[in-house]
Amino acid sequence: DIVMTQGALPNPVPSGESASITCRSSKSLVYKDGKTYLNWFLQRPGQSPQLLTYWTSTRASGVSERFSGSGSGTYFTLKISRVRAEDAGVYYCQQVREYPYTFGAGTKLELK
């Protein structure tokens, strides 16, 4: 199975600052079609996860431009610009390159 390893955040993050979350996979997530199958989700307390980005950097519909995904191969980053109160929660990366799909352990974002 592909192991996903997420980095931590220096919580709490001051409102208005930027925050970056890292995610590393144990195997390249590039598929034969050339796409890199890495997703990012935000799960706010008591809610279902929300898709933020897919194919590494494509923002899902309705997601703020403050969220940007980047990376390649086995190393990925989600950057959140001008952090706001509603960004608080747990962020997960997920690989959908091959079965079984696997998630990172989650990275908690707390705001100051």
Next chain:
Amino acid sequence: EVLLQQSGAELVRPGSSVKISCKASGYTFTDYYMHWVKQRPEQGLVWIGRINPANGNTVYAEKFKSKATLTADKSSNTAYMQLSSLTSEDTATYFCTSTIAAIPFAYWGQGTLVTVSS
């Protein structure tokens, strides 16, 4: 509007089974896979498996092969997950989630809490 409406919370006895449902609306049910995800209290997300509602084809994570059974009813646009031989380790919220128009895991149900307790 795409909606995935899951069945309500369940309290079940150890050793028993439970079947939870996920009713899809707002899209053609048979066009896209339905996935199931487990989340234990205060823990992360774990992918259980997926079903192709068009033909019933399933793929499971290894650890759930003898625990979960995924089915789908095309006539009611509803996906089901049965969990068997329940233990306290199965106490969790279970989500259904669909990949639609090649956008993975774009839509999620509200989750079904299954509590295993005597």
